[in-house]
Amino acid sequence: MNNSYEYDASFLGLLSLIKYLLKGKIKPYNIIKDDYQVDLFTNIIKVKVTKDEKVMDFFVSRFGSQTMHYVYYVFLSSYPNKEIVIYYYLLNYLKYGPKVIYKRDLKCVRKVLELNKKVGNEAHKLKGFVRFRELKSGILYAEINPDNDILELLAKHFMNRLKNEYWVIKDVRRKIICIYDTKKIYVTEEDNLKIIDEVSKNEIMFKDMWQDFYHTIAIKMRKNDRCRLNFMPKKYWPYIVEMEDER
Amino acid sequence: MELKEKLNILADSAKYDASCSSSGSMRKGEIGSAHISGICHSFSADGRCISLLKILLTNVCIFDCKYCLNRRSNNIKRAMFTPEEICTITLNFYKRNYIEGLFLSSGIIKSPDYTMEQIIKTVELLRYKYHFGGYIHAKAIPGANMYLLKKLGSLVDRMSANVELPTEDGLKLLAPDKSSDKVSKIMQYVKNSQNKNFVPAGQSTQMIIGASRETDLDIMQKAEDMYQNYKLKRVFYSAYIPVNQDKCLPSLITPPLKRENRLYETDWLLRYYGFKVSDLLDDDNPNLNILVDPKASWALKHLDEFPKEINKASYQDLLRVPGIGVKSAKRIIKSRQYFRLEFKDLKRMGVVLKRSKYFITCNGKFDLNKEFLKKEFIEANLVLGEKANSSSNIYQLELFHE
Numbered sequence A: 001m002n003n004s005y006e007y008d009a010s011f012l013g014l015l016s017l018i019k020y021l022l023k024g025k026i027k028p029y030n031i032i033k034d035d036y037q038v039d040l041f042t043n044i045i046k047v048k049v050t051k052d053e054k055v056m057d058f059f060v061s062r063f064g065s066q067t068m069h070y071v072y073y074v075f076l077s078s079y080p081n082k083e084i085v086i087y088y089y090l091l092n093y094l095k096y097g098p099k100v101i102y103k104r105d106l107k108c109v110r111k112v113l114e115l116n117k118k119v120g121n122e123a124h125k126l127k128g129f130v131r132f133r134e135l136k137s138g139i140l141y142a143e144i145n146p147d148n149d150i151l152e153l154l155a156k157h158f159m160n161r162l163k164n165e166y167w168v169i170k171d172v173r174r175k176i177i178c179i180y181d182t183k184k185i186y187v188t189e190e191d192n193l194k195i196i197d198e199v200s201k202n203e204i205m206f207k208d209m210w211q212d213f214y215h216t217i218a219i220k221m222r223k224n225d226r227c228r229l230n231f232m233p234k235k236y237w238p239y240i241v242e243m244e245d246e247r
Numbered sequence B: 001m002e003l004k005e006k007l008n009i010l011a012d013s014a015k016y017d018a019s020c021s022s023s024g025s026m027r028k029g030e031i032g033s034a035h036i037s038g039i040c041h042s043f044s045a046d047g048r049c050i051s052l053l054k055i056l057l058t059n060v061c062i063f064d065c066k067y068c069l070n071r072r073s074n075n076i077k078r079a080m081f082t083p084e085e086i087c088t089i090t091l092n093f094y095k096r097n098y099i100e101g102l103f104l105s106s107g108i109i110k111s112p113d114y115t116m117e118q119i120i121k122t123v124e125l126l127r128y129k130y131h132f133g134g135y136i137h138a139k140a141i142p143g144a145n146m147y148l149l150k151k152l153g154s155l156v157d158r159m160s161a162n163v164e165l166p167t168e169d170g171l172k173l174l175a176p177d178k179s180s181d182k183v184s185k186i187m188q189y190v191k192n193s194q195n196k197n198f199v200p201a202g203q204s205t206q207m208i209i210g211a212s213r214e215t216d217l218d219i220m221q222k223a224e225d226m227y228q229n230y231k232l233k234r235v236f237y238s239a240y241i242p243v244n245q246d247k248c249l250p251s252l253i254t255p256p257l258k259r260e261n262r263l264y265e266t267d268w269l270l271r272y273y274g275f276k277v278s279d280l281l282d283d284d285n286p287n288l289n290i291l292v293d294p295k296a297s298w299a300l301k302h303l304d305e306f307p308k309e310i311n312k313a314s315y316q317d318l319l320r321v322p323g324i325g326v327k328s329a330k331r332i333i334k335s336r337q338y339f340r341l342e343f344k345d346l347k348r349m350g351v352v353l354k355r356s357k358y359f360i361t362c363n364g365k366f367d368l369n370k371e372f373l374k375k376e377f378i379e380a381n382l383v384l385g386e387k388a389n390s391s392s393n394i395y396q397l398e399l400f401h402e
Helices: A011-023 A054-063 A065-076 A082-102 A107-129 A151-161 A201-217 A225-231 A234-239 B003-012 B083-095 B112-129 B146-153 B168-174 B180-193 B216-230 B257-272 B294-301 B315-319 B326-335 B343-348 B375-389 B393-401
Strands: A002-007 A030-033 A042-046 A140-144 A166-171 A176-181 A185-189 B052-056 B101-105 B135-139 B158-160 B203-209 B234-239
Touching (some): A002 A011, A011 A030, A011 A054, A011 A065, A011 A082, A030 A082, A054 A065, A065 A082, A082 A107, A107 A151, A140 A234, A151 A166, A151 A176, A201 B003, A201 B083, B003 B052, B052 B083, B101 B112, B112 B135, B146 B158, B180 B203, B180 B216, B203 B216, B203 B257, B216 B234, B216 B257, B257 B294, B294 B375, B315 B326
Parallel strands (some): A002 A030, A002 A042, B101 B135, B158 B203
Antiparallel strands (some): A166 A176, A176 A185
16 A cells, blocks of 8 residues: 655645654655645545654754755755655665765755755745836835746845845746745735736836836847747746736 | 836847846845845747846937947937836735846937946936845946945945957947946956945946857857956956848847857856866867857867766866766765666766766766767767757858858
8 A cells, every 4th residue: 555644735834744754754645735635546644743843953953954945945846756755865864874965876865955955045036036116105016937836036125135124925837926025024825915906107117118128128130039938938028017018 | 208118118128138147136125125046027029038127227329339229329218217117017926926026228318427327327226215225236437436336326226337259459440439347447446345245246347249250269268267366256258249230230130049058068067177278279279169069179189188977077077078067066066975876876976978978987887888989970960869958040150151
């Protein structure tokens, strides 16, 4: 029988479950979120684990903060079996220690590296590609549609950068929003905030100026669409305001 | 004149400056912060990154450099921003996350000192009145008073002065109002004063490629000289775009983009791979091979120094192998402390075996039959490999020019 273990979709929930599995020397067939669609041959096991902040301290002291950083980025990725990747990576860490990250012959290590690159790259790219528009209320509002769950990483970046502004970023794929009120960040489901998406008077003027600037700055004799697409893939275009007329 | 029209004119006049990097600073302000690795915010139709609001303060200029759109003798629309106008655009673009900061350059209006004072006024407003902590790259105006340079340097993240042409002859011919002494003086000053409060992201410069008769050797020697003497962060190479007709200028149909690309590859070899210009170019071979990249070209001339054993070679030696970059060389060094490496491991580390297999062994073994280790065969394969990757017709054109 395929024994799959269920967790509550949170990072701490996953860590708590993995701690339970590692302690009991249990090898799961898979680790799944509570809304995961499973086939008939899968036996779902629900374990009551105590989930609290202390589990994070346990993992950091046992595996080191670098490892937990790797693991967290895997968790933010959209890879369907990321949980079992994390489990096997940590299991191998227990066997090999910190040098496990260099063992690229292990599939879980390759996956951890690959997903870290993906998540890190997308977060970095979006730090540039996010476009805010100024609403009538003065709030800056942006929508994103990233492959990975990077909203929190972005929010931390903008908290430094636009620290005296009110801003909201919405992940349209995951239907979550991040609100910043010049002091703190709040992450919540989109239904909890009604956004009146009417832009300020100045907004149209500056958007217009930016679009002009974007076209002016290109050197016609150097036109290179392939190069542009490499750096700025089409999937991001719907939310990049200067690409409006090329979408 | 409307602000929008001014922006169009003064962005159009600024776009031939290649630099747009925004890395190397960790400044923080009430609005804005610099990011140590820099951030690209968009990419224009030519594939170049847009990171900074790249504009001129004015395109009015008392100089008459042959290659420049803004030269005195050109009949074009002229405009000038007020410092407040630049602040308005910068801050509004910045808070919408269009840009990482400002790149402010200018034509020479009235005098170098006056021009520099206007640039300083603008940057002072941004930093002191609006507490802007985003990235600012400003041009230093050659010939301006040193105390102005000191003032500007304490406000910006990066400062640059363009040498434009690598030799004095080139300058005399195409930019008679400019002198390389004045640019060197700026570079010397910035080098001596640089610290975390003065031009923290360092200085850069630019050379125009293909407007004058200089060889790649001239260009790279000048670059190497500047990297060594003035500790420049970057030298930019900008393929000459024919914006003016002039009997002193070559009549080009396409800008020499492939040549520019080869020069950048060489620049990387100097900065990150431990190469010297004399390894790659000399009086008998003063120009880079357009067909094959400079590292492969070097390796083909030094086949006797290969193969390198992956499990033993030093970091510096690994960097000399075509198909091994800085990242993969570091990974090899790190990984082999723990495990003996084989070819399948190299592939997983990002080593390009297609290029490197002629130059390396793993545990004494090649990844190919030794009869393929002939120079002609390797050369043909390295050239063909590049051809497959290159989609631009410019490449084809230049093939016939050679």
